Amino acid sequence: MYLNKISIDYSDAADSGKQEYEFSKKGTLITSRGRNTKGKTSLIRFILWGMGFDVALTSHFHYQNANTEIFLEREDETLKLTRKANILELESANGVERFKLSDNENELLRSVFKKVSGKLLDQILGFFYFDQDGGYKAWNRNYVTQRLSNDRSYKISIESLLAEFEGADYQYYLDQQAAYNKAKSKTKGLQSFLESALVERQTSVSQNVEERITILNDEIAKRQLELENIQSRIQTYSRNLKDFNNLRDLVKKLSLDILINGKVYNVNESNLVENKNLKIRLTETVKYYDSRKKQLSKEIDDLQSDRLELMPQNEVEHDSFFNVPNDYFDLINAVSHSGITISSVETAYDEINQKQKSSKDEFMNMVKKGRAYDEIWNNIVDFASITGLSDQINIHKNRLLDDRLGESGAQRALTVMVYRLGVLKFIQDKYDFTLPLILDSPASSEMDENNLSLVLSAVKTMLPDNQLIVATNQNSDFAFDKEISIERGVLQTLVDEG
Structure with a gap:
């Protein structure tokens, strides 16, 4: 799957305008020529919001005044997603479906990502989108980005992923643990x-x-x-x-x-x-x-x-x-x-x-014996070898279920990306599909140009069929097929004071 183009139509008392952006099937760089706060993140948020995810637009925009039209290519089929405020229409080969968001978010995602198990859809955003405000720090049981409508943020749970891959009932396990805690209390x-x-x-x-x-x-x-x-x-x-x-x-x-x-x-x-x-x-x-x-x-x-x-x-x-x-x-x-x-x-x-304790040990042993536990870690090790993290991440010690990563700063951001990309590769291989990989402002997490080049090289090697969309002013060795320059806001309406 890849993003073909997005049309944005926005109007309120403070700002209005229409703008269309097209993307390469391979690599697209979104840049503002070294000038920050010019619209890169706004474009990324409009993309995710237009796909039906319950994310907030940037502070300059309000969803009630926003209209988007997105074209996604899925195998041999074109999907058209038209969103106006909280109503989204999905046009596909099966006809037109109408969804009220965020109430029908899961139903929409099942229609868009039809190959993916429904229980994984709550986490799917965390494996192809890296948010500038914390997405490069989020790992197991951490928040990827805040939802717009409620406190149930998008988050990652490796235990629930492994349980789904092995056919285990993760919710039953959680309920059982909660019952034991209540009995102990x-x-x-x-x-x-x-x-x-x-x-x-x-x-x-x-x-x-x-x-x-x-x-x-x-x-x-x-x-x-x-x-x-x-x-x-x-x-x-x-x-x-x-x-x-x-x-x-x-x-x-x-x-x-x-x-x-x-x-x-x-x-x-x-x-x-x-x-x-x-x-x-x-x-x-x-x-x-x-x-x-x-x-x-x-x-x-x-x-x-x-x-x-x-x-x-x-x-x-x-x-x-x-x-x-x-x-x-x-x-x-x-x-x-x-x-x-x-x-x-x-x-x-x-x-x-x-x-x-026995219940927890039984559950953990079950998910660790499944092939997903080892294969995901092998993917992570392969990514680590390309990005220079082999000393910390190796085949001899599987740290997939670790709650916290010991690294900090740029090293933590690089480690988190390697972990989540390893999971993404397994999901894509298992369900035989690809997702657009979206990186927003990696420099916000202290990732320097050298580390960014290492990550992009790893993506090119390990995920060669994935569409890559990167919003950054950093230089890298990666050869993008297309460049989108945003210097006057996502709607191109800001006054240039330079």
């Missing part, structure tokens, strides 16, 4: 209650308990102070992020003019350069502090719960747990005489934990 809760019920109630707290309460009070105070500081930081960074996001509206309202070398220039949305790296840092900082806030709140709750258990009985306000205080003591008395012991509960917990 409930058993732990019962154990805690038993410990509370079977301990002799004291009228006063012993010296050791007093010392323990003092320690808990100190730990609670430390975390509460840190929590206050974090809440203050969240407010600051959230306010900065909000100001950043509202900057364009503010510029539009103020209608500013600036004087440079005797000439007056109007500052507006079209010539305002957005610092994407700053926005990403602000967003990730807010996410980090939100996560830390939740973690601290849980730690404080746990510490307070521990302290409550150590307090003398007459200091415990059981009314907060039961409508009538006597209910609590009646329950304590019943459990104390039930014959259930702490050791029996601990034994039950250990048995559940062992069954969960």
Whole structure:
């Protein structure tokens, strides 16, 4: 399959225009001649959006004002995809099908990628598209790119891929693991209650308990102070992020003019350069502090719960747990005489934990014995040998199921690409089809020109039949058949200030 051309028709109060782009069956370079923020990523997003994926257009555009027409070549058949806002029509040899997006995304993808198993379609984007904002870092269980309509982002799950290739029920495995976790949690809760019920109630707290309460009070105070500081930081960074996001509206309202070398220039949305790296840092900082806030709140709750258990009985306000205080003591008395012991509960917990581990081991052994596990890794090793990663990636240690990759910077980006391209080759060989390979701004992940040349050489060697579309201003040794120059925006409507 390859992308033949795309027509973009966009109109709103800020910008409007029509533009058509054609692509080579082999290699197409999208460049802005060294000038960033000129429309390369916008074109890539219009392509994916026009194919029916639930991705956001770049910040300058809103999907409700966008119309696209895409022609895909699939074997001996031409597919025409016409999208207007959230409605897409697919015209093929079977007639015309109409889809409402994102509700019918999976149905659309089954019609477009008809050779691919339906359970793989949620992940298919992650193996032919590398997003500039994080796509070169995403590996197993990581997000490839954010969906437009909800939080269920496009992500990669190697376990589910291998399960599908081997005919295993991955969802059943996940449900089974979740059930074990729930049983373990409930058993732990019962154990805690038993410990509370079977301990002799004291009228006063012993010296050791007093010392323990003092320690808990100190730990609670430390975390509460840190929590206050974090809440203050969240407010600051959230306010900065909000100001950043509202900057364009503010510029539009103020209608500013600036004087440079005797000439007056109007500052507006079209010539305002957005610092994407700053926005990403602000967003990730807010996410980090939100996560830390939740973690601290849980730690404080746990510490307070521990302290409550150590307090003398007459200091415990059981009314907060039961409508009538006597209910609590009646329950304590019943459990104390039930014959259930702490050791029996601990034994039950250990048995559940062992069954969960056995279930996981059984599943992992099954997927590792399948041919996909070894063949995908062999593909990755072949890519690694071409890109100079043989020292880290070799045939003797299969790291396919690793959650995290140890590499960082440009080395990580190169490693992630090698892994995902190895999976792509296996999928294509298994289902006997090809996908257009789309790389957006590899320099955003610290990938230098030398590494980019290595990747493109590996693609040419290992995936010779794949269409390659690369959006970058970097130079490389790869000979592209076609070059698309975008210097005035994807609609060619930006004013050239150079």
